[in-house]
Amino acid sequence: MTAIKESSTIQENKQYALEKCPVTFVMEKIGGYWKPIILYHLSTGDKRYSELKRAIPAVTEKMLIQHLKQLETDGLVIREAKPVVPPFVTYSLSEAGKGLLPVIDAMAAWAFKVKDGVYTI
Amino acid sequence: MTAIKESSTIQENKQYALEKCPVTFVMEKIGGYWKPIILYHLSTGDKRYSELKRAIPAVTEKMLIQHLKQLETDGLVIREAKPVVPPFVTYSLSEAGKGLLPVIDAMAAWAFKVKDGVYTI
DNA sequence: CATAATACATACTTTAGGGTAAGTACTTGT
DNA sequence: ACAAGTACTTACCCTAAAGTATGTATTATG
Numbered sequence: 001m002t003a004i005k006e007s008s009t010i011q012e013n014k015q016y017a018l019e020k021c022p023v024t025f026v027m028e029k030i031g032g033y034w035k036p037i038i039l040y041h042l043s044t045g046d047k048r049y050s051e052l053k054r055a056i057p058a059v060t061e062k063m064l065i066q067h068l069k070q071l072e073t074d075g076l077v078i079r080e081a082k083p084v085v086p087p088f089v090t091y092s093l094s095e096a097g098k099g100l101l102p103v104i105d106a107m108a109a110w111a112f113k114v115k116d117g118v119y120t121i
Numbered sequence: 122m123t124a125i126k127e128s129s130t131i132q133e134n135k136q137y138a139l140e141k142c143p144v145t146f147v148m149e150k151i152g153g154y155w156k157p158i159i160l161y162h163l164s165t166g167d168k169r170y171s172e173l174k175r176a177i178p179a180v181t182e183k184m185l186i187q188h189l190k191q192l193e194t195d196g197l198v199i200r201e202a203k204p205v206v207p208p209f210v211t212y213s214l215s216e217a218g219k220g221l222l223p224v225i226d227a228m229a230a231w232a233f234k235v236k237d238g239v240y241t242i
Numbered sequence: 243c244a245t246a247a248t249a250c251a252t253a254c255t256t257t258a259g260g261g262t263a264a265g266t267a268c269t270t271g272t
Numbered sequence: 273a274c275a276a277g278t279a280c281t282t283a284c285c286c287t288a289a290a291g292t293a294t295g296t297a298t299t300a301t302g
Binding site: 023032076105 | 142143144145146148154157158160161177195196197215216220221224225226227228229230231232233234235236239240241242
């Protein structure tokens with residue numbers, strides 16, 4: 001249990017995020033490098049833990065499970081475990097998680113436009 | 122100039138991002154805590170540096186200027202400086218930057234839905 | 243009996259990013 | 273002569289996040 005320094009700008013900010021700036025609020029939930037990528041891979045349907053691992057080879061197991069737990073805690077993904085051995089766990093998007101798909105889709109659309117040279121960056 | 126360790130998963134990943142995952146590619150450009158917030162504040166029109174500072178009180182000057190420079194380098198914002206004293210510098214979205222507005226808008230729309238209780242998270 | 247498969251957990255180390263504080267340049271106003 | 277305003281810059285420190293490596297439970301299978 002690592003104590004959080006109260007004077008961290010970002011941490012203090014998080015308390016008031018929704019009131020102050022909607023984008024800040026979203027960044028609390030899906031900020032960080034891996035979360036949007038996980039959501040993107042779940043957007044095409046339920047995935048087992050091991051399927052996500054294969055779909056995102058660059059992520060370490062620690063990061064994957066950590067972010068899945070956070071996304072679950074934040075109510076964006078749903079974890080379902082069948083009581084079998086070996087374990088069978090699937091992750092899927094909740095309604096709130098599905099509500100974020102326009103964000104993910106807009107990201108993908110922009111990336112493809114860049115790829116196609118629509119924008120010169 | 123701080124050397125980047127080659128063995129960082131995220132750093133290595135960045136080389137191949139666009140090929141592998143469009144969302145990863147976008148996260149390279151607007152990932153991090155402050156960038157989407159900056160874009161959000163620029164979405165309503167050009168802003169002077171000092172206006173941005175006032176609009177985002179929680180950000181430190183170092184972070185603000187650092188991210189503005191990165192966004193400029195990435196071709197998402199345009200910096201225009203009038204050669205006057207005191208300095209008069211305005212930041213605005215480039216075409217590519219404007220292309221990201223659907224992403225920002227989708228974020229804001231989701232946040233307001235959460236606020237209105239459309240989703241239970 | 244040992245290995246494989248799945249879905250994690252945990253201890254420890256490293257690093258990238260963020261925070262603090264101070265300084266710079268140039269001119270106008272008092 | 274000194275402060276005030278604007279848009280930065282730079283040096284140093286600290287922490288949160290990410291990476292590495294190993295361990296756990298359970299059962300089927302050779």
